[in-house]
Amino acid sequence: xxxxxxxxxxxxxxxxxxxxxxxxxxxxxxxxxxxxxxxxxxxxxxxxxxxxxxxxxxxxxxxxxxxxxxxxxxxxxxxxxxxxxxxxxxxxxxxxxxxxxxxxxxxxxxxxxxxxxxxxxxxxxxxxxxxxxxxxxxxxxxxxxxxxxxxxxxxxxxxxxxxxxxxxxxxxxxxxxxxxxxxxxxxxxxxxxxxxxxxxxxxxxxxxxxxxxxxxxxxxxxxxxxxxxxxxxxxxxxxxxxxxxxxxxxxxxxxxxxxxxxxxxxxxxxxxxxxxx
Amino acid sequence: xxxxxxxxxxxxxxxxxxxxxxxxxxxxxxxxxxxxxxxxxxxxxxxxxxxxxxxxxxxxxxxxxxxxxxxxxxxxxxxxxxxxxxxxxxxxxxxxxxxxxxxxxxxxxxxxxxxxxxxxxxxxxxxxxxxxxxxxxxxxxxxxxxxxxxxxxxxxxxxxxxxxxxxxxxxxxxxxxxxxxxxxxxxxxxxxxxxxxxxxxxxxxxxxxxxxxxxxxxxxxxxxxxxxxxxxxxxxxxxxxxxxxxxxxxxxxxxxxxxxxxxxxxxxxxxxxxxxxxxxxxxxxxxxxxxxxxxxxxxxxxxxxxxxxxxxxxxxxxxxxxxxxxxxxxxxxxxxxxxxx
Amino acid sequence: xxxxxxxxxxxxxxxxxxxxxxxxxxxxxxxxxxxxxxxxxxxxxxxxxxxxxxxxxxxxxxxxxxxxxxxxxxxxxxxxxxxxxxxxxxxxxxxxxxxxxxxxxxxxxxxxxxxxxxxxxxxxxxxxxxxxxxxxxxxxxxxxxxxxxxxxxxxxxxxxxxxxxxxxxxxxxxxxxxxxxxxxxxxxxxxxxxxxxxxxxxxxxxxxxxxxxxxxxxxxxxxxxxxxxxxxxxxxxxxxxxxxxxxxxxxxxxxxxxxxxxxxxxxxxxxxxxxxxxxxxxxxxxxxxxxxx
Numbered sequence: 020x021x022x023x024x025x026x027x028x029x030x031x032x033x034x035x036x037x038x039x040x041x042x043x044x045x046x047x048x049x050x051x052x053x054x055x056x057x058x059x060x061x062x063x064x065x066x067x068x069x070x071x072x073x074x075x076x077x078x079x080x081x082x083x084x085x086x087x088x089x090x091x092x093x094x095x096x097x098x099x100x101x102x103x104x105x106x107x108x109x110x111x112x113x114x115x116x117x118x119x120x121x122x123x124x125x126x127x128x129x130x131x132x133x134x135x136x137x138x139x140x141x142x143x144x145x146x147x148x149x150x151x152x153x154x155x156x157x158x159x160x161x162x163x164x165x166x167x168x169x170x171x172x173x174x175x176x177x178x179x180x181x182x183x184x185x186x187x188x189x190x191x192x193x194x195x196x197x198x199x200x201x202x203x204x205x206x207x208x209x210x211x212x213x214x215x216x217x218x219x220x221x222x223x224x225x226x227x228x229x230x231x232x233x234x235x236x237x238x239x240x241x242x243x244x245x246x247x248x249x250x251x252x253x254x255x256x257x258x259x260x261x262x263x264x265x266x267x268x269x270x271x272x273x274x275x276x277x278x279x280x281x282x283x284x285x286x287x288x289x290x291x292x293x294x295x296x
Numbered sequence: 297x298x299x300x301x302x303x304x305x306x307x308x309x310x311x312x313x314x315x316x317x318x319x320x321x322x323x324x325x326x327x328x329x330x331x332x333x334x335x336x337x338x339x340x341x342x343x344x345x346x347x348x349x350x351x352x353x354x355x356x357x358x359x360x361x362x363x364x365x366x367x368x369x370x371x372x373x374x375x376x377x378x379x380x381x382x383x384x385x386x387x388x389x390x391x392x393x394x395x396x397x398x399x400x401x402x403x404x405x406x407x408x409x410x411x412x413x414x415x416x417x418x419x420x421x422x423x424x425x426x427x428x429x430x431x432x433x434x435x436x437x438x439x440x441x442x443x444x445x446x447x448x449x450x451x452x453x454x455x456x457x458x459x460x461x462x463x464x465x466x467x468x469x470x471x472x473x474x475x476x477x478x479x480x481x482x483x484x485x486x487x488x489x490x491x492x493x494x495x496x497x498x499x500x501x502x503x504x505x506x507x508x509x510x511x512x513x514x515x516x517x518x519x520x521x522x523x524x525x526x527x528x529x530x531x532x533x534x535x536x537x538x539x540x541x542x543x544x545x546x547x548x549x550x551x552x553x554x555x556x557x558x559x560x561x562x563x564x565x566x567x568x569x570x571x572x573x574x575x576x577x578x579x580x581x582x583x584x585x586x587x588x589x590x591x592x593x594x595x596x597x598x599x600x601x602x603x604x605x606x607x608x609x610x611x612x613x614x615x616x617x618x619x620x621x622x623x624x625x626x627x628x629x630x631x632x633x634x635x636x637x
Numbered sequence: 638x639x640x641x642x643x644x645x646x647x648x649x650x651x652x653x654x655x656x657x658x659x660x661x662x663x664x665x666x667x668x669x670x671x672x673x674x675x676x677x678x679x680x681x682x683x684x685x686x687x688x689x690x691x692x693x694x695x696x697x698x699x700x701x702x703x704x705x706x707x708x709x710x711x712x713x714x715x716x717x718x719x720x721x722x723x724x725x726x727x728x729x730x731x732x733x734x735x736x737x738x739x740x741x742x743x744x745x746x747x748x749x750x751x752x753x754x755x756x757x758x759x760x761x762x763x764x765x766x767x768x769x770x771x772x773x774x775x776x777x778x779x780x781x782x783x784x785x786x787x788x789x790x791x792x793x794x795x796x797x798x799x800x801x802x803x804x805x806x807x808x809x810x811x812x813x814x815x816x817x818x819x820x821x822x823x824x825x826x827x828x829x830x831x832x833x834x835x836x837x838x839x840x841x842x843x844x845x846x847x848x849x850x851x852x853x854x855x856x857x858x859x860x861x862x863x864x865x866x867x868x869x870x871x872x873x874x875x876x877x878x879x880x881x882x883x884x885x886x887x888x889x890x891x892x893x894x895x896x897x898x899x900x901x902x903x904x905x906x907x908x909x910x911x912x913x914x915x916x917x918x919x920x921x922x923x924x925x926x927x928x929x930x
Contacts, residue, residue, distance in 0.1 A: 032433075134313065134314070134317065135317070137310070137314045137317070138314055138317035138318050138320075138321055139321070140564075140567075141314050141315075141318060141567070141609050141612055141613055141616075142318055142321075142322075142567075142605060142608070142609050142612075143567045143568060143569075143570040143571030143608060143609075143612060144567070144568060144571055145568070145571030145572060145574065145575075146570065146571045146574070146589075146604075146605055146608055146609075147605075149571075149574070149589070149590075149593055150322060150325065150593060150601055150605055151325055152593075153593030153594060153596065153601065154325055154326055154593075154596060154601070226440065230440075230441070230442045231442075233442055234442045234443075234444065234572070234575055237442070237444050237575060237578070238574060238575065238578065238590050239590065239594070240590070240593065240594075250442075250444075253444060253445065253448060254444075254578075257448055257579060260448065260451065260452060260456065261452055261456035261457065264452060267448050267452075268448075268449070268452070271441065271444075271445035271448055271449065272445075274441055274442060274445055275437070275440055275441040275445060278440040278441065279436065279437060279440035279441075282436050282439065282440050283436065286436065424700060529740065530735055530736075530737055530740045530741040531740065531741050531742060531743045531744070533695065533735070533741070534733070534735055534741040534742070534743075535743070536693075536695050536727075537693050537695065537727060537728070537732065537733040537735075538727060538728035538732065538754075538755055538758060539724045539725060539726070539727030539728035539729065539758060540728070540754070540758075541724070549743055549745075552745045553743070553744060553745050628744070628745065628747075628791045628793075629744070629791075629793060632791065632794065
């Protein structure tokens, strides 16, 4: 663990990733103190300052009803990160358990689980989430549900592949010979070997959940106004290109910065842990 | 050859199974939504008679399995029902909008392969050098933003500030092209109008590139990772011991074995592109499935949603079968599977 | 007297890590005369395999590699050559046989295809028909039956022993003056290994190629080599004619190695003494060659 932290801090790219992610997380958590205009997270109108290009105190400009874009980005990060945490907290255990089961068990249970993941994986992720969001109501909870639904099969597949490989290894056969119970073999013997790739994938996915969620709200199928959201900010601002460029460019870059940060760390972790995607 | 035929048969069988699963999944989601689907679709202003009529048309009073059976039997006759949004058969709608989307996705897919693979190869060839670091950062940036952000940025830079490309549409108004395939890059050629072809290519360049960017990054990263691994194999050391040039080793001895594992993921990235096309189309006002898809989703137009998702999934499955066949054809281990000792 | 095919003088090699520096070769001096068969014997990790890669010039470009000393090939100092000139020697004037034949041949190309490209190192414009004929005659010389089928096969379709013979044929096909053989056949079973080594010996003799044979197996070395160098932790500890080294080992390490040869008559494997007197000076039997001793 110490070694991993040391390597992360020594490599300039992963260090940059840590800096970006820390900045995003701090900005989201302490938005109430950092944001110059915390009240702009909601349905506030200030027509005296609307559609301002970046200037002081609006370092990223203001939107069409005069809200500070920088403040709204910080609060939007809050929603994005929350969404990322919730999606992974639900999707990863589902994927891990189904993957372990499918990889270790033989016959029809394995077949059924893997064909179900095939079904989910053969609908383009965004299209699946869009359909679910549209058919349900576009709320934050449903957004989490929709993104989770498209996310767990990837973990099933990952854990399935590792389990299939590890099943043949001597230490698993030894445990079986000694009469260890199936749960013991799955969770105590095989699961620890799945952890490095899972950890790497989770780091990368944290960024990609943010990316997908912003795509949903860009299409109007995500979090609804007045809750600040990076995707809908870009969508709203795109109509006013090129003159009011700050309406789109800053929220767009905000997505890029967050996802890039998580990807840098995920990449470094992959190099260190030697895990494959 | 026996092995190949068997592979095709097997993949087609699995794909059909998966497609049935997709239809059941979407069907289930569409039917378990709270409330009366017919009422939701028609809105609060519709009369009860209208709602009742729609319920009969959609057979909502039947049991779920019966509804699904009816849907499948209609589907097998090529009938996806009528869209409530356009009042036209869903198949007609899809036939109108799908080609524009597919054209965009295929051009983007081609860009992903033509730019992403060579970048990944260069990166691995110069591992640890500045070229590698540059390509790694650029490709990581590529995958770190959603397509609509790239679309907006590219549009701002290359359509507004530097007016090199058009900001919207598939082709300039002065060209009237009869739709034959629906792919303008093909139809213009069929019509023998090279200027119109150029115009269409000029229109598709920016949206396709925006759509391709994350795929390019992904393909480059993957190719690099696989090739770096290949570079550590004994057969690369042996090629070096025979004095083959580094360029030749990269292009011939290291790239080919690395391509095979990359291709599977590139096939999956294609799926992402089919979805992301919705985002790019929205930015560039591209007349594809996006506007239709979002509109029918927002209106909870069940037939149209089901039809759109099915068609997109089928496209994805077909492309993936093609990728699998390509892999089998490229990989001598599969091609000569029956001859292994 | 012509210049030795290979003359290595006072060669040092170290790998520099992030914080540490590991010296792998310490002042290695070694010669191989034209047509001579020389063995370099040592345990794994003794630095013997990196030596072959240094001669080929495969290691020098890697990060963290520090080399000093001098390697002469047929009278030319290799470090004076440009990279292109140095690369031009590989595959033509020097070639190498690797430990694991099946994974050293490229899985994506047929044997015939790979053979063709190797032959083109000498004759760039060689057509595929001629190449096929030449390859076939070389496969005949390494006693491969059914040559047409083998040439049309991929490495994974052939047995390890077959691939080993293919590799030997490829390595000698361009009449190199030096063949580096890095533990050839260790991946194969013992009888197959003995057969292929015998083949390699005869063929090298026919072609007139000098061989630097790298091995940990003293039994094999005794059959194969004219002269022997014993390497231990990057130091040459003993050198001389094979008969001298085996008959009258001077260095405690060599004695320990010789004692460790398993005897088929069955006393089991004797223990290698834990403590070897490393301060013992190197022993150079008088060979009459350019060696200082």
